[in-house]
Amino acid sequence: MLEVDAFVAGYGRIPVLHGVSLKAGAGQMITLVGANGAGKSTLLKAIAGVLPARSGRVILEGEDVTSVPVHRRVGKGVVLVPEGRMLFGAMSVDENLTLGAYLRTGGEARREAEAERERVFELFPILARRRTQPAGTLSGGEQQMLAVGRALMSDPKVLLLDEPSLGLAPKVISEIFAVLDRLREGGLTMVLVEQDARLALKHADYGYVMRTGSVALEGSSADLLANDDVRLIYLGAWHGRE
Amino acid sequence: METSELLQLAIAGLKNGSIYALLALGFTIVYAATNVINFAQGEFYMLGGMFAVLAFTQFELPLLVSVPLAVLVVAGIGMLFETLAIRPRKDAEPMALIIITVGGSLVFASLARHAFGSDALPLPEFTAGPSFLFAGAAIERQTVWIWGIVLVTVAGLTFLYSKTRLGRAMRACMQNREAARLMGIDTARVVMISFGLAAALGAVAGVAVTPLTSTRFDIGAGIAVKGFAAAILGGLGSPLAAVAGGLLLGLIEQAVIPFSSALKDVVALGVLLAVLFLRPQGLFRRARREKM
Ligand SMILES: Nc1ncnc2c1ncn2[C@@H]1O[C@H](COP(=O)(O)OP(=O)(O)O)[C@@H](O)[C@H]1O
């Protein structure tokens, strides 16, 4: 479904990604874990097309989309839920969702987008009750739900999620991850970035451990959870937190 | 002073203020999309009048064809200006882009001088006839046109922003350009359209006022100062505040006339400096509130 091949990128002249490769099969949820500053967000931005490639490729369903600009990559189904959510704070919940469906124009696609909106409200019932409220006035958890809902409105084939748990209470986190599980059961391909490696590996099929802009280790979630190095370095801080 | 005289000043203030409002809208729309103050805005005003005169006197088109045609041509020029002069440097500091617009303004003015000469060029009123009398004050027919045009423009913009897909995309770009791109919005196109729209608004103002004042290649700079002052007064945020800023500036100008008519043309500069020093967020916004 999605393939990143020897991707090199950075900000200005500072290189951040040093040849990263990964794969997500159709309907799979993969996760990128690793310390703060390892380059996880940078990699998601590269997949979304926000950040240009110095070299390497991004391949979606066999098609090389490396040079497709962000806004057209959305149309091909690569949709990012960015770090910090980036909602349109002064606009209502409904308008944020409508903007998510910006590219779904014309009679049929529009009707589908309206059905999508109902599905988003079914996944996150609280959003239905906040429809007319400005996004900026929502709680952190509601904002994250809206960010995910808005991305779903774009009809993604691959959903890229950057730390959806950040700053949220455990109860809200499990609510959001329950929805992610449902989306995966529905066949959506996802790339999940998380600080909380244990949480991420519990939900994902396959994981990549990133260290300073490269993949240090990869494997099925079960293998990584059982791996001694991973336990020591990336899961240690989370011991006893369940 | 008599009531009718006061009324006459108010009418003049609201007439000029409407023109400033249209220019202020142009400044505000471009600023919202790019954080750039477009100092070529006054030349779009000048070119609006020029192309209307050209179409009407040289090509002998009817006035009611010449006017919208001129507006469309200037909108095209605005988009071309953005594409050729702004977009290639879009990652530059806003200050660098602002200097480019100052350069653009000089280029437009000198091209206009070569193309149209340096004489003042007249245009007939949109509808001929005597002024209307209202409580002892006279209202020129063209003034009524100007008010009507401003009302229709404001209604049109309100509709654009609140009800259309393009307007929603424009507002999304104002709030967060990167997020807008993640929605699939072609933000470069939105910026280009914003320049076109601002140019069209400048041209509308220029065309509407030319029957009263004529037009000349060098009138852009003077009106730009007033439009800019009005935009700053309105806080460079919401379109409605820009309109209010324009009307207010027009009225303030008339209010000083009884004391010294020579002062009228420095009022805009005075207002500009006063607002920048005392209330940089404009009159109608609380400090640091989000745009739109
Ligand atoms: N906008 C930016 N400009 C310059 N450097 C950046 C920017 N964003 C991130 N970086 C740098 O890139 C590296 C990777 O950052 P990031 O991808 O955000 O890591 P992570 O998401 O894994 O915490 C860090 O060294 C960070 O300082």
Ligand SMILES: [Mg+2]
């Ligand atoms: Mg990050």
